[in-house]
Amino acid sequence: MKKVLAIALLCAVSSFATWDKFPVKEAGKGEAKVGFGYLINPVPVEKSSGLAATLGARYSIIEGLEASLQIPFPLSASVDGNSCEADDKLKTVCPPSYGPPVIGVRYWLPLGLGIALDVALPLQGDAYPFGGVEDAAKNESHLDITPAVQYSTNLTSELSVGAEVSLTIPGATKFEIPTGTGTKEVDAKDGMGLGIGVEFDYAIGDITPYVGVDIGLGLTNGKVDGTEIDDSKAETTIDISLGAIYKISDSMGADIGLTYGLGKGYEGVDLSDPLKPETKTISPLSIFAHFSYYF
Numbered sequence: 001m002k003k004v005l006a007i008a009l010l011c012a013v014s015s016f017a018t019w020d021k022f023p024v025k026e027a028g029k030g031e032a033k034v035g036f037g038y039l040i041n042p043v044p045v046e047k048s049s050g051l052a053a054t055l056g057a058r059y060s061i062i063e064g065l066e067a068s069l070q071i072p073f074p075l076s077a078s079v080d081g082n083s084c085e086a087d088d089k090l091k092t093v094c095p096p097s098y099g100p101p102v103i104g105v106r107y108w109l110p111l112g113l114g115i116a117l118d119v120a121l122p123l124q125g126d127a128y129p130f131g132g133v134e135d136a137a138k139n140e141s142h143l144d145i146t147p148a149v150q151y152s153t154n155l156t157s158e159l160s161v162g163a164e165v166s167l168t169i170p171g172a173t174k175f176e177i178p179t180g181t182g183t184k185e186v187d188a189k190d191g192m193g194l195g196i197g198v199e200f201d202y203a204i205g206d207i208t209p210y211v212g213v214d215i216g217l218g219l220t221n222g223k224v225d226g227t228e229i230d231d232s233k234a235e236t237t238i239d240i241s242l243g244a245i246y247k248i249s250d251s252m253g254a255d256i257g258l259t260y261g262l263g264k265g266y267e268g269v270d271l272s273d274p275l276k277p278e279t280k281t282i283s284p285l286s287i288f289a290h291f292s293y294y295f
Contacts, residue, residue, distance in 0.1 A: 017214070018116045019058055021162025021199050022152045024066035024108045030059035035290035041266075041282045050077040050095070054290075064108045072099035074128060084127075097125030106150070114150035116164075119143070122171070142171035142189070158203045166195040172223075191220035191233055199241070206248075210257075212241040216265060237265035256289040 025031070035054045042050050052075055058068035074095040077084040084094035100123055106116040122143045148166035155161055172189040199212035218234030243257020261284040 017195075017197070018104055018106065018118055018146075018148055018150070018164065018166070019056070019066070019068050019070075021150055021164045021197065022160065022201075023112075023114065024064060024106055025058075025060045027060050027063040030057065030295050031292050032057045032295070033290050033292040035288055037286050037288035040285040042284055042286070047080045048078070051075045058104075066104075066106045066108075068104040068106075070102045070104070072128075073097070074099065077127075093126040095127045097127035098123075099128045100124050100144075112151055112153045114152070116148040116150055116166075118146040118148070120146075142173045144171060145169045146195075148195075160201045160203075161198065162201075163198045164195070166197075167219075168193040168195065186225050187223075189223045191218055191222045193217065193234055194219050201245075206246060208245040208247075210241070210243055210245065212239075214239040214241070216263075218265070235264035235267065237261060237263040251294050253292045253294065254290065255292075258288070259284075259286045261285070 033054075033056045035056075037052050037054070039050045039052060041048050042052075053073040054070060055073070056068065056070040058066055060066045074097050077095050084092070086092060086094050100120040102118055102120045104116065104118045106114055108114040120143065146166050146168045148164050150162065150164045152160065152162040169192055170190045172187040174185055174187055194217040195214060196217070197212065197214035199210055201208050201210045216234070216237040216239075218236070220233065221228045221230065222232040223229065239259050239261050241257060241259045243255055245253060245255040247253050262281075264281060266282050266284060
């Protein structure tokens, strides 16, 4: 059973965070963005890397109510300096591909409070996240639901803070595992996770530097065919983000930043025995940039 869970973790689909931790735009206003990121150790394999793109759009339908859509697009992947290569015998597939679209809804209340809901749809390409195994999960991603509560306020005229507490409720994914007489289909499901995040923005003219910290905590163990797996609860992760947003004009903006991951939740695997966890922690690093159009 633990082997099945390890397979699930290698093929796991991670939903996006909510669009941001700050109040939604005015009614009738929106934003479209495109971004690119270089990812170091994006999956729990040492010396892995990848290039990915993201597309997103959000729009305030009425005052206080925002709807959004985000889609990731892995473009390339490599392990230990070797680019991913498709192999019919091993049924490996490589990017480019696409990840699960994430539909988000946020409603901003008085006194700086907001409620949010992200839904990662069960749609993805064979090569998601980075160099997948075709049919290992029958290309069936799972439906992730993440409700959240947000709070934002201005500490000074330049300094603003946004915070969020979220709960990720993952769905089940079907896997085929080998048995003595062939294969068996099982439903693997990760445990629920609690997210706690805070971001500080400091406006200096048209440039807004920011720093953020996001903590992920495992709440429940994973399950296979409804049976809870002992010691499968996700370990704590800590993501530290630094970056800056630049306002080009009233209708255009850009941002650049990086996110560095810490914590036992980023534990690596040995490629010679992927089902045997290593004690060494592999810290992922994302370097990204986005261009936004405001309308």
